Amino acid sequence: MNIPAKDDGAGKARVFFALWPEPALRRQLHALALHYQGACGGSVMRAETLHLTLLFLGEVSQENIRKLQQQVDALEMAPFSIHLAHIACWRHNRIAYAAPEGETAPLQTLSQALRVLTDTIGVEFDRRDFTPHVTLLRKVTQAFESQPIELPEWKVETFSLVKSSTLNGRASYRTLKTWRCT
Template identity: 35%
Template sequence: MARLFFALDLPARVRRQLLRLQAPVPGARWQNDAQLHLTLLFLGRVTEQAVPEVCTAARDLPVARFDLEVRGLGCFGRPETPRNLWAGVQPTAPVVALNDALRQRLAPLGYELETRPFRPHITLARFRQRRGSVAPVLAEHDQDTFGPVSVDNFVLLESTQGPHGSVYTVVERFGLRNSVDEIDDAHQR
């Protein structure tokens, strides 16, 4: 069984900017360069036999290419005892639309999808026990801009536990439509 999720890749220049935020915060497990991404939809454990069906469902989504700006920081949990530290994206609407399109395609296949509202973010650090405060990091960088992202595709990633955290392998890359007109043309066929 493979542990799978859909994600957006980030350009190297944006990842470099995000990696510069790493600070000595007690309990922080900072993501490395290869781990930085924006999760679109987590599927969990998927049998090898079901992977082609998942890939077929994700192809040719009625979603046009879009541009994002990686901007601002936040955390889940209180800043004094966070569960994770993340960077945000603007605008969020096209990312939410891509998440919705994936949900519509995959829910009929029987996957138990996350029920909490989708909040697009890029996880920078995870915390377990002995959590240190990220309040100073938030105060210094919560309004920073980390760079643009032109989104013309998304990926299905397999997550494997490694000695230094998760290792992600691309299962398949899926292109987005060039424009809304291309989406309309596809619906008329």
């Protein structure tokens, strides 16, 4: 089952596939970001923007977005769970993030399936290795080593194609379409 959203019309859109944590987990992730901001500085991501990027595509034409949605409609993916078990910091881009530990095969499988479908229609995308994470802070001023965190299991039942834009200097995300894992 999929949950459609309205189309913006002509032109290109900056898009990515993502997982959105359920509200309770999102609140906990945001609280964690606020806690770590005191120790490492940086800008806390707004709670409503917290997500895990499965595949970043960049600028894509509306025609290719429609083709991509049709391709993904045929994708079958069973629900799965991930466990965000540590917070760490990338020094090179000054980002603090929460990352999974343990079994990530279903997450890797979903990301890879989206890469294959995207390749099938000839859409360019970020080909760097998939490193699952949820960005919590940007522009961190004091880097830190990976630390364990206690969060509940994340039950993944949907994934989305999301349009990214900047509004008043802030990232704004709009879901174009959501697919249910069945």
